Amino acid sequence: MRHPIRIGAGVLVALCLAVASAPAQAPDADSRFERTEAMVPMRDGKKLFTTLHVPKEPKGPVPIILLRTPYGIDGRAERLLRNYFKDMIDDGYAFVLQDIRGRFKSEGAFVMTRPARDPNDPKAVDEASDTYDTIEWLLKEVKGNNGRVGMLGISYPGWLAAVAMLDPHPALKAVSPQASPIDMFLGDDFHHSGAFRLSYGFEYVAMMETDKTNFSFHFDRHDTYDWYLRLGALSNVNRKHFKNALPTWNDFVAHPNYDAFWKTQSLEPRLTRVTVPTLTVGGWYDQEDFRGPLKMYELLEKHDKKGQNFLAVGPWNHGGWAAGKADRLGRVPFDSDTGGHFRKQVQAPFFAHYLKDAGKAPPEARMFLTGANTWETYDSWPPKGATARKLYFHPNGKLSFDPPPERAAEASEYVSDPANPVPYRPRPVRPTYPGPEWPEWMVQDQRFTHGRPDVLSFETEPLAEDVTVAGAMKVKLFGATTGTDCDWVVRLIDVYPEDYKKSPELAGYQLMIAGEPARARFRKSLEKPEPVKPGAVEEYLVDLVQGHHRFRKGHRIMVQVSSSWFPVIDRNPQKFVPNIFEAEDTDFQKATQKVYHTPAFASRVELDVLPARAK
Numbered sequence: 001m002r003h004p005i006r007i008g009a010g011v012l013v014a015l016c017l018a019v020a021s022a023p024a025q026a027p028d029a030d031s032r033f034e035r036t037e038a039m040v041p042m043r044d045g046k047k048l049f050t051t052l053h054v055p056k057e058p059k060g061p062v063p064i065i066l067l068r069t070p071y072g073i074d075g076r077a078e079r080l081l082r083n084y085f086k087d088m089i090d091d092g093y094a095f096v097l098q099d100i101r102g103r104f105k106s107e108g109a110f111v112m113t114r115p116a117r118d119p120n121d122p123k124a125v126d127e128a129s130d131t132y133d134t135i136e137w138l139l140k141e142v143k144g145n146n147g148r149v150g151m152l153g154i155s156y157p158g159w160l161a162a163v164a165m166l167d168p169h170p171a172l173k174a175v176s177p178q179a180s181p182i183d184m185f186l187g188d189d190f191h192h193s194g195a196f197r198l199s200y201g202f203e204y205v206a207m208m209e210t211d212k213t214n215f216s217f218h219f220d221r222h223d224t225y226d227w228y229l230r231l232g233a234l235s236n237v238n239r240k241h242f243k244n245a246l247p248t249w250n251d252f253v254a255h256p257n258y259d260a261f262w263k264t265q266s267l268e269p270r271l272t273r274v275t276v277p278t279l280t281v282g283g284w285y286d287q288e289d290f291r292g293p294l295k296m297y298e299l300l301e302k303h304d305k306k307g308q309n310f311l312a313v314g315p316w317n318h319g320g321w322a323a324g325k326a327d328r329l330g331r332v333p334f335d336s337d338t339g340g341h342f343r344k345q346v347q348a349p350f351f352a353h354y355l356k357d358a359g360k361a362p363p364e365a366r367m368f369l370t371g372a373n374t375w376e377t378y379d380s381w382p383p384k385g386a387t388a389r390k391l392y393f394h395p396n397g398k399l400s401f402d403p404p405p406e407r408a409a410e411a412s413e414y415v416s417d418p419a420n421p422v423p424y425r426p427r428p429v430r431p432t433y434p435g436p437e438w439p440e441w442m443v444q445d446q447r448f449t450h451g452r453p454d455v456l457s458f459e460t461e462p463l464a465e466d467v468t469v470a471g472a473m474k475v476k477l478f479g480a481t482t483g484t485d486c487d488w489v490v491r492l493i494d495v496y497p498e499d500y501k502k503s504p505e506l507a508g509y510q511l512m513i514a515g516e517p518a519r520a521r522f523r524k525s526l527e528k529p530e531p532v533k534p535g536a537v538e539e540y541l542v543d544l545v546q547g548h549h550r551f552r553k554g555h556r557i558m559v560q561v562s563s564s565w566f567p568v569i570d571r572n573p574q575k576f577v578p579n580i581f582e583a584e585d586t587d588f589q590k591a592t593q594k595v596y597h598t599p600a601f602a603s604r605v606e607l608d609v610l611p612a613r614a615k
Contacts, residue, residue, distance in 0.1 A: 471608030
């Protein structure tokens, strides 16, 4: 999103800003379409604002491409036709956009990521039923349609597409959920492994629920790191700002653990069949919904008996493939037009094949290999042949494929102070929307935290050969704290050589490949948190999800460990309280953290690695 595309957090907001910043296309890109507006009736009598863009001179019956969004459709289709949809126009489609229930010009009440309806109540509604009713109406009202409908969308619109395929209209023949969240507690927008995403959650809820249109919270400080620190404990949010008026924030407070509220919203238990051909899309640097697409593909693949489940992942931030070349992100180049490649070579052929019987289906997995800057095609994801390799923590900041020796120093330690948390990106941390740094923070140089006394860095020697990660990335960390709760934040980093001749401006660059938190209270159960015994050595799993990256010969692999990542992750009081959302300022305390690296407590990174290429 150049205003993130988000779901669970947001797309058209993001997509539209991405589109707005893209190179100008032909000013009459939409002149071939007749635009009409309609209020489409739903089964409960509410009407949803919809715009239809039908070819003026169709060459035959046309399929319908439907995009539903909470971010407002007025004036958006024209920009989408010049960018996101551009490579599908010549194939011949009618494009339809719709404001979902309760947003912008549509009637009804908005419910964030609305749960599934009661199937025994014929009048009950959810996003799947609204999609079904919309398609039923479109088939009758769009002249010259061929009876087939495709859906796509990024972020929230991607989630809406995923929900539609769970209970599809018979005419829904192809779906592409892109950057869709899948579970708001396990990953994606609002939590990562139960750790709350503070700045994103606060600002997104304010944007979506303060008004029927997009609202920007007013910060009275330029640096939101400072603002959130002055805010203090999360209990101050309703006291000082939201006044118990925003439903989703109240849900955060009422449901701090992985209870039925979150499980009911999750798509994971509902992905038990492939109902229509599905192209799931994600970005390796998606700052909002990275886990969702990979997990969605994984779960559907278990039930894909007809070979209709596909995956595409590129070197993108949230929705970065929607417009423009996407040939770089921040200072990191990708050496090709990755956005255009996806839209022309993957997205357009997918819909043409299943909606028009034209061309071939896409490959099973079309994956961009960062570090090498190449597109790779696989028959499965993760690819066959990858094997787990372990990188062990050693004393004095060393990282090695060799396990620690018997006489290794026991642990490395640091003091974590909630009053001085580690920032997640260089300050000043400007607001998420429309802050210009938010879309790029995952590729920012990590040297801004390297060397802080509350950040441990473990680093290999220069690699003697390439190391190509393709699949799972996990950290098993053995740690102890003097508190009764804490966070462990782990970042996996590609350190460029100091004499990087290819791009001297990237010499010594520390490129984060992945970073995730683990909250100690959830080490045994997300449903029933429990305190940590001070000083006790515990094993923590930090799931870095998946990667497809080549650490090149001469580069180093680094791991950074800290106990805060502020304000993208809320501060842990480091004192166990039943509900962190109800903690008081007096609950926050310093703690000494120890990370162990002995044979008995061998902290390590575990990476799925492909065999070295033949020389």
